[in-house]
Amino acid sequence: MNWQQAISWxxxxxxxxxxxxxxxxxxxxxxxxxxxxxxxxxTFDTIGGGQLEFKVIEDARSMLESRAPSQKIDHYPLATxxxxxxxxxxxxxxxxxxxxxxxxxxxxxxxxxxxxxxVLAQCxxxxxxxxxxxxxxxESVSSxxxxxxxxxxxxxxxxxxxxxxxxxxxxxxxxxxxxxxxxLNQTEIDYVGLIGSNTKAKRFFQRMxxxxxxxxxxxxxxxxxxxxxxxxxxxxxxAVSIAAQILSLDPVKASQIKPELSWKEIRQAxxxxxxxx
Numbered sequence: 001m002n003w004q005q006a007i008s009w010x011x012x013x014x015x016x017x018x019x020x021x022x023x024x025x026x027x028x029x030x031x032x033x034x035x036x037x038x039x040x041x042x043t044f045d046t047i048g049g050g051q052l053e054f055k056v057i058e059d060a061r062s063m064l065e066s067r068a069p070s071q072k073i074d075h076y077p078l079a080t081x082x083x084x085x086x087x088x089x090x091x092x093x094x095x096x097x098x099x100x101x102x103x104x105x106x107x108x109x110x111x112x113x114x115x116x117x118x119v120l121a122q123c124x125x126x127x128x129x130x131x132x133x134x135x136x137x138x139e140s141v142s143s144x145x146x147x148x149x150x151x152x153x154x155x156x157x158x159x160x161x162x163x164x165x166x167x168x169x170x171x172x173x174x175x176x177x178x179x180x181x182x183x184l185n186q187t188e189i190d191y192v193g194l195i196g197s198n199t200k201a202k203r204f205f206q207r208m209x210x211x212x213x214x215x216x217x218x219x220x221x222x223x224x225x226x227x228x229x230x231x232x233x234x235x236x237x238x239a240v241s242i243a244a245q246i247l248s249l250d251p252v253k254a255s256q257i258k259p260e261l262s263w264k265e266i267r268q269a270x271x272x273x274x275x276x277x
Contacts, residue, residue, distance in 0.1 A: 001044050002045050003036055003037045003044055003045040006037035006044030006045065007019070010099075014101045014144065016040065016064050016067075016098040016099045017038065017064075017096075017097055018039075018060035018094055018097065019037055019097070020035065020036050020038060020056045020057075020060055020093070021034075021035045021092065021093045021094075022090055022091070022092055023073070023091050023092065023093045025088060025091070026088050034046070034047050034048075040061060040064060047090075047092070048090075052078060052090060056092055056094065059072075059094055060094050064096050066098075067098045069096060069097065069098060070096050071095045071096070073091060073092070073094075074091070074094070075090075076089060076092060077089045099126075101125055101126050102125045102246070102247075102249070103126050103128075103163055103164045103165070104120065104127045104246065105127075105130065105156070105160055105164050105165075105166045105167070106129045106130065106166075106167045106169070107130050107131070107167065107170055107175075108130075108131060108168065108169040108170035109130075109131035109136040109137055110136070111235040112195065112235045112238050112239055112242075113129070113167075114138065115238070115239035116167070116169070116242055116243060117141060117142070119240060120145075120243055121142030122142075126144055127145045128148055128156075129141070129147055130149075130150055131148075131150075131153065131170075132150060132151055134149040153170070153175065154182050157179070157183055157186055160183075160189065162187055162188040162190075164187075165189065165190070165191040165246060166192045166193065167193045167225065168193065168225075169195040169225075169242075176194060176195075176204075177204060180208070181208075181211065183221075184208070184218070184220060184221060185213065189220065191222065191246075191249060192220050192221045193221075193222045193223070193225035193226075193245070193246070194221060194224075194225055195226075196224055198224065200224075201223040204223060205221075205223075208221075222245070225241075225242050225245065226238060227241045227244045227245050230244070
């Protein structure tokens with residue numbers, strides 16, 4: 001798959017990606033102007049291989065972790081920065097394209113969760129739907145929903161990124177608390193929504209105090225989940241309330257977005273060349 005096909009594939013898969021473009025070379029270099037595409041787990045095409053490519057991939061993945069669109073130009077002298085002996089240098093533009101789709105992890109596959117999937121399947125979201133009971137999942141789901149049968153749903157917390165938002169609507173209050181505890185202690189996820197009454201919320205927050213979870217971390221847990229203006233108790237009514245709250249969250253804060261490259265940054269990226277007369 002070449003870089004053009006890779007970009008199309010990343011959009012189809014809603015997979016964040018970065019494009020690295022060789023925009024300048026001097027001396028002996030592995031390859032002239034070319035491009036490659038980098039995701040968190042894959043690479044497509046090449047800008048010449050070796051330590052140069054390794055360092056560019058490393059830089060690109062670091063940019064993707066921010067979840068905000070950004071660009072940077074870096075200059076790689078091959079004999080030093082990239083540990084290559086070609087003797088030339090390469091200037092690379094790296095542009096990150098975080099997919100704006102929200103990443104959701106939904107724990108529990110009961111009636112409310114099933115109704116919620118009908119709503120969220122039509123939204124710009126990538127959803128991991130987790131339950132220990134395989135027989136509770138529907139036979140088919142939307143292409144943006146991944147079914148995950150896990151004997152120990154709490155262990156799946158290790159698979160999540162800090163960019164996920166989580167919804168806990170399981171059939172077991174003990175499991176609910178284990179999930180909340182793990183998510184608040186092991187991740188920096190900024191939204192952990194928990195279904196339940198005001199009484200359940202009070203009991204859970206008291207237990208968090210007892211377990212030493214800080215007030216700052218407790219603020220990441222929203223219970224009861226959903227918009228308080230929606231009073232209905234039917235599964236679809238609760239699902240609509242939850243979806244409305246989730247969709248009101250800002251996927252990327254404006255402060256995280258890096259402005260476009262300045263002319264000064266562009267000039268500094270290119271080494272001065274000796275002009276011979």
